[in-house]
Amino acid sequence: MSQPKSRRQQDKLDKTNFFSQKKVAALAIQSAAADQQDGAEHSGGSSPGSEADSPQNGGLLTITTLKQALEEQSQRLISIWQSSVAELKRDIQDIGSRTTHVETKMEDLIDAHNASTEQIKSLSSQLQHCETKIMDLEDRSRRSNIRLRGIPETILQADLPSYVHGLFKALAPEVHTDMLLLDRLHRIPKPQQIAASLPRDVLLKAHYFHVKDLLMRRSRTAKNLPMEYAAIKMFSDLSAATLRQRKTFQRVTETLRANHILYRWGFPVRLIASRNGTTTTIHTVEEGLDLLRQWNLPVVGDSQAPKGPRQVEKDWHTTN
Structure with missing residues (x-):
């Protein structure tokens, strides 16, 4: 904390007066010494009655006065410095107290942050677990679905059942036609990543899951399918x-x-x-x-x- 302007000006004035007094005292000493030398040259001695008025006594008085002035000024400077040092100590103590307070607050914030971090990790794990459960439930509801890709758009909705049954018979000829029962069969909107030239996918739900599973396994290893089914791809319907x-x-x-x-x-x-x-x-x-x-x-x-x-x-x- 800086001193007020008037205080600084007063200190500056005191220091100026101090050095001015030193300069005056030095001149007084030089003058007294010169007077003493002149008196010695013009007079071989002095009478006892004029001893108090001799230049030597005048020089002693000047030195005593100068010493008193120096002591007074020294005391004033010491007082000023002590006051300044005391004020500086108070400022340092205040800064130390404020720094300690800030560090304590930072420790509290760090403890709160670390506790929040652990809580976030725990909540993230719980959220991931819930999302996994939801995904599993949704996929289970789709477990009997098959997504067919590559069926030409020229195959109309009315012709899709017979076309798909023909594909399934080609994949699993040993399966009876009654087991190839389909609960639904229709085209679905085209995903954005699919090229515009490709036909829309066909989504179906097989009535019997074991038949659907057999057809999916056969589709991965099928060879020498009839030409009209050679380009057809089968995928599981996932969320x-x-x-x-x-x-x-x-x-x-x-x-x-x-x-x-x-x-x-x-x-x-x-x-x-x-x-x-x-x-x-x-x-x-x-x-x-x-x-x-x-x-x-x-x-x-x-x-x-x-x-x-x-x-x-x-x-x-x-x-x-």
Whole structure:
């Protein structure tokens, strides 16, 4: 805290007066010495009656006066300095108290932040668990659905049942026609990632799940299908949330394919990889990346994953 302007001006004036008095005293001493020398030259001695008025006594009086002035000025300067030092000490103590208060508040904020970080992690885990449950329920409601891609738009809605039955008989000729019962069959809007030249997908629901499962397995290994069915592709009907979740495993699946490691998808979303006769289930992307590093496999497109909130360390200790 700075001194008031009038105080600084007074200190400056006192110092100026002090040095002016020193200069006057020095001149007085020089004058007294000169008078004493002149008196010695013009008079060989002095009478006892004029001893008090001699130049020597005048010089002593001047020195005594100068000493008193110096002592007074010194006391004034000491008083000024003591006052300034005391005020500076008060300022330092005030700054120290405020700094201690700020550090204490920062410690409280760090404790609150770290507690919030742990709570966020816990809530994120619970939210992920709930989302996984919802995805699983939605996928279970779609478990009997089949998505057919590549059926020409020239096949009208009225002709779709006979066309699809023909495809299924080509895939599984041993299945009786009564077992190929369909609960519904229709085209669905085209996804944005599908080229405009391609026909819309056909969505159907098989009445018997074991028949649907057989048809899906046969479609993966089917060969020499009739020409009209050769370009047809069959997919499971999955929820949008499941597809997004599977996409997050892209780096893991690309690395597995690059190293010719077989894998398949499980429900809820998880990867089941087989390597050297050992089957490993991967529930999260982090688990998959750690597993690939344990296998010493370079991760395709590996990059620094975004980090969540982290704990903050205290860099100081509050002292009293």
